Structures are given as C-alpha cells and as structure tokens.
Amino acid sequence: MFRLDGKVALVTGGSRGIGRACCEALAEHGATVIVNYVKGEAAAREVCDAITAAGGKAEIAGFDVADSKAAEAAIDELAKKHGRLDILVANAGIAIDGLLLRMKDEDVSRLFDVNVRGALACARAATRPMMKARTGRIIFLSSVVGEMGNVGQTAYAATKAAIVGAAKSIAREFASRNVTVNAVAPGFIDTDMTHGMTDAMKEQLVKVIPLGRTGSAKEVAAACVYLASDEAAYVTGQVLRVNGGMYV
Numbered sequence: 001m002f003r004l005d006g007k008v009a010l011v012t013g014g015s016r017g018i019g020r021a022c023c024e025a026l027a028e029h030g031a032t033v034i035v036n037y038v039k040g041e042a043a044a045r046e047v048c049d050a051i052t053a054a055g056g057k058a059e060i061a062g063f064d065v066a067d068s069k070a071a072e073a074a075i076d077e078l079a080k081k082h083g084r085l086d087i088l089v090a091n092a093g094i095a096i097d098g099l100l101l102r103m104k105d106e107d108v109s110r111l112f113d114v115n116v117r118g119a120l121a122c123a124r125a126a127t128r129p130m131m132k133a134r135t136g137r138i139i140f141l142s143s144v145v146g147e148m149g150n151v152g153q154t155a156y157a158a159t160k161a162a163i164v165g166a167a168k169s170i171a172r173e174f175a176s177r178n179v180t181v182n183a184v185a186p187g188f189i190d191t192d193m194t195h196g197m198t199d200a201m202k203e204q205l206v207k208v209i210p211l212g213r214t215g216s217a218k219e220v221a222a223a224c225v226y227l228a229s230d231e232a233a234y235v236t237g238q239v240l241r242v243n244g245g246m247y248v
C-alpha cells in the first residue's frame, strides 16, 4: 500500500523539518524526490545523500518560492527534465509571530509572499504537467492555527487559513483532470520553527493537546505519503489534521 514507484515528487523547503521528513518518506515509498531549498544547499544535499544511501532516488533544486517567476521556471524545467511531475508538497513556509498591534506591514507582506503567493506559484506550475498527464497530487501545508487561531500569530494564521481556501478551490478547478488537491494541517510539531518557544510555553501548549505530546515531522510526512498515494485517489479538497486532537 501507498507505493509511489515511478512517480516524481517535488517538496518545497525540503532541506529540514517537515519538508525533510516528507522527502525521506516519499523516497522510502518509491518516489524520485526533488528536494527544494532556498538557502540551505548543504542541508538539501545531506537529505539527498541520506535518501540515496537508503536506496532511494533524489536530487536538489534551489529556488525561492517567493520569487514566483523563478519558481515557476524552475518547476517547468524540472517537469521537462523528468518528463512528468506527479506530486507537489508545497511545504516551504515561514513564521513571523507578533501581536496584531505590534505587527509590521512588511512582516505581513513577507508572510503572504512565502506562505501563500509562493505556494500558489508552485501549484500553478505543477498543475501544467499534471493536467497533461491527467493525474497529479498537490498537498499544501496549512496549520492548526489556520483553523483555531492563536494569540500572537494573526498574520501567520491568516496565511494558513488562506491555504485551505486555495486548496479547496484548486481541488474543484482540477478535479476533472484527476488532480487531487488537499491540505495537511499539523498541530504543534517539534522542528526548527517551534524551537524558539520557551519550555514554559511548550508545557502550556502540551496541556491542550489531548494526546499529551507534540507531534513529529515523520507523523506529518506519513499523512502526505497517504495523500500522494493511489489509495487517496478519491480524497480531494480536504484538510487532514495531524494535531494530536488539539483541534477536532
């Protein structure tokens, strides 16, 4: 089950955290994985090396998703080179936290540039080869805070809610081409993005997670593998929550 042999997958922001776990899990299930990075070329190479050492196939591709023209051109090239692009995991994202009253306009713009405009540019480019092939999988990374909100994360939460609206709309637009589009909404996952939190903040947060612990990047990656698989062919326009019951 969930085999992805012969498929080509692109994971944006694949050099660490949830992105890295997705790269490794997709490769483990047979996909050839393209590990996108923006600054961490060495880290992206390390992901590739780990995948090849485990018997999988991977390569790296450096581009900034927020530079939509460059991102689209890079994805067009990759699809041409491989003759296909079956799976996009639009994972690249940033968090800039702050209370609304202190939030700078440029931070709001930057969040939307990367988390929304960037993800949509990648999706737009990915749909071209998928439409031609009449099959494809697009998986966006949303967040529990996009659905339930969070103090100090107004703009970030807004970008993650926007992604859900986008996923549902793109799912409707491309259903006739057999391209499925879903969002995975992780809860509190232990990665570099959450390492800035103090132990006291983490303790408070874990108290509101019914499963009583934070999640791992691997647990999010498993949801992405499922949505990328043939077994999920009838699932589109959905939000798959991986949050330990934090929001039900």
Ligand code: NAD
Binding pocket: 012, 013, 014, 015, 016, 017, 018, 019, 036, 037, 038, 039, 040, 063, 064, 065, 066, 091, 092, 093, 094, 114, 118, 141, 142, 143, 144, 185, 186, 187, 188, 189, 190, 191, 192, 193, 194
């Ligand atoms: P992370 O900070 O460890 O990784 C984010 C990755 O995105 C990094 O590799 C980074 O280089 C890349 N990236 C950032 N800007 C980019 C750009 N302009 N172009 C290309 N790549 C870029 O974070 P993570 O925790 O692994 O988060 C991955 C995704 O999951 C994000 O979209 C995040 O919003 C979402 N998410 C994370 C959590 C969590 O608790 N960690 C919870 C919910 C949602």
